[in-house]
Amino acid sequence: xxxxxxxxxxxxxxxxxxxxxxxxxxxxxxxxxxxxxxxxxxxxxxxxxxxxxxxxxxxxxxxxxxxxxxxxxxxxxxxxxxxxxxxxxxxxxxxxxxxxxxxxxxxxxxxxxxxxxxxxxxxxxxxxxxxxxxxxxxxxxxxxxxxxxxxxxxxxxxxxxxxxxxxxxxxxxxxxxxxxxxxxxxxxxxxxxxxxxxxxxxxxxxxxxxxxxxxxxxxxxxxxxxxxxxxxxxxxxxxxxxxxxxxxxxxxxxxxxxxxxxxxxxxxxxxxxxxxxxxxxxxxxxxxxxxxxxxxxxxxxxxxxxxxxxxxxxxxxxxxxxxxxxx
Numbered sequence: 001x002x003x004x005x006x007x008x009x010x011x012x013x014x015x016x017x018x019x020x021x022x023x024x025x026x027x028x029x030x031x032x033x034x035x036x037x038x039x040x041x042x043x044x045x046x047x048x049x050x051x052x053x054x055x056x057x058x059x060x061x062x063x064x065x066x067x068x069x070x071x072x073x074x075x076x077x078x079x080x081x082x083x084x085x086x087x088x089x090x091x092x093x094x095x096x097x098x099x100x101x102x103x104x105x106x107x108x109x110x111x112x113x114x115x116x117x118x119x120x121x122x123x124x125x126x127x128x129x130x131x132x133x134x135x136x137x138x139x140x141x142x143x144x145x146x147x148x149x150x151x152x153x154x155x156x157x158x159x160x161x162x163x164x165x166x167x168x169x170x171x172x173x174x175x176x177x178x179x180x181x182x183x184x185x186x187x188x189x190x191x192x193x194x195x196x197x198x199x200x201x202x203x204x205x206x207x208x209x210x211x212x213x214x215x216x217x218x219x220x221x222x223x224x225x226x227x228x229x230x231x232x233x234x235x236x237x238x239x240x241x242x243x244x245x246x247x248x249x250x251x252x253x254x255x256x257x258x259x260x261x262x263x264x265x266x267x268x269x270x271x272x273x274x275x276x277x278x279x280x281x282x283x284x285x286x287x288x289x290x291x292x293x294x295x296x297x298x299x300x301x302x303x304x305x306x307x308x309x310x311x312x313x314x315x316x317x318x319x320x321x322x323x324x325x326x327x
Contacts (some may be wrong), residue, residue: 019174025165034162035234036274042231044270045176047254048263049223054252055261058196059218062111063120064251066127067097067221070245071228072223073131076146076238077139086151086233090172093224093229097275103215114278131240132171145239148232172230176217176223177263183219192216193261219314224251257299266305272299 026034050064071093078084078092104123111119131140140146151163183189191212194202203209226259232238258269280291303310 009070022170024135026163031160031162031204034166036278038162038165038169038234039231041166041173042227042234042270043172043251043274044267045230046224046227046251047258047269048177048180048266049227050251050255051179051222051261051263051266052184052192053216053221055254055265056189057192057213057220058199059108059213059217060117061220062117062118062245062248062252063123063127064224065226065243065245066120066123066227067101067224068231068247068251069127069131069238069240070097070100071225071230072232072238072243073140073146073188073228074225075149075229075232076141079148080146086148087154089233090226090229091307094226096224097139097228098218098222101225102214102218104221105217108217109210109213111165118154121245121248124245128244131243140240141238143240143256145237145242148235148236148238148276151233169230169234172226176226177266180223188212188215218252253296257296257303258307262306262308265306265308272307 015050025037029037044062046068049067050061053059053061053064073094074096075086075089078089079086084092108119126272130136132143133140134142136142150161151165152161153159160169184192191202191207194205194207195209197214198217235242253267254273255266256269257272258267259265276295277288277292280288282297283291299307305313
């Protein structure tokens with residue numbers, strides 16, 4: 001079945017409209033709102049990385065907060081101890097997390113489902129304690145963490161710090177999503193999805209399961225590590241308690257709420273985990289997490305396939321009604 005030119009045109013027009021809105025949005029926002037949106041874009045990168053592993057490849061991870069921490073501390077250590085420009089720390093963090101994730105994925109090949117989830121959850125629990133270890137305090141700052149220098153716009157651009165970070169995070173998000181989209185459309189992406197759908201059939205077709213599963217773990221960790229480095233630059237501070245197990249749970253929550261195996265779902269999920277807890281805090285200082293939990297239940301009841309699946313379903317119904325009305 002060929003691609004409907006009309007539908008393709010609507011998608012392109014919609015993406016262009018969203019891009020224009022994102023570019024113009026900062027001029028009507030306060031510095032704090034700019035900071036929140038920048039963090040949402042950072043979380044979207046991390047959620048897409050987790051979605052590559054869980055949504056597209058079928059491996060469950062409850063420990064991606066650890067890779068987020070590795071990325072954040074890589075940026076902090078490189079800038080404060082070695083004087084590396086902060087922009088160079090982002091790909092460096094991605095490379096380090098790619099190696100760490102690939103190596104972690106090799107022994108994880110023996111585990112599947114809930115057992116893999118438990119192993120990765122152990123990684124999330126252990127990471128903050130390792131960062132506090134007394135023999136690493138010289139590098140990590142121990143419990144107090146590390147304060148990063150305030151990032152400045154390069155080349156003398158007339159942008160405030162918050163405005164520059166907003167556009168920086170938006171640009172990196174778009175670049176990484178485009179790279180991920182091309183990866184999933186290619187031969188590697190088809191192999192990753194085939195392993196999720198039926199690993200026995202995939203292996204019978206000649207797909208090297210250990211290689212692709214470990215590689216997917218590494219690429220997923222790379223995305224999350226780059227998000228962690230970018231997040232450290234935005235917040236200008238890293239500390240072990242900022243990367244507790246709740247962060248990994250939040251990533252999993254955002255991925256499911258946004259929609260599994262979807263690129264736009266990572267963006268929806270990121271906005272959910274960034275803004276919804278803040279609004280629940282405003283509703284009730286006494287029981288914000290109770291309200292948050294109730295909202296999660298409502299979302300899962302109304303949108304069992306996530307926000308992206310809900311929007312896709314509504315759009316499909318609208319198209320069906322339009323086609324029936326033309327007959």
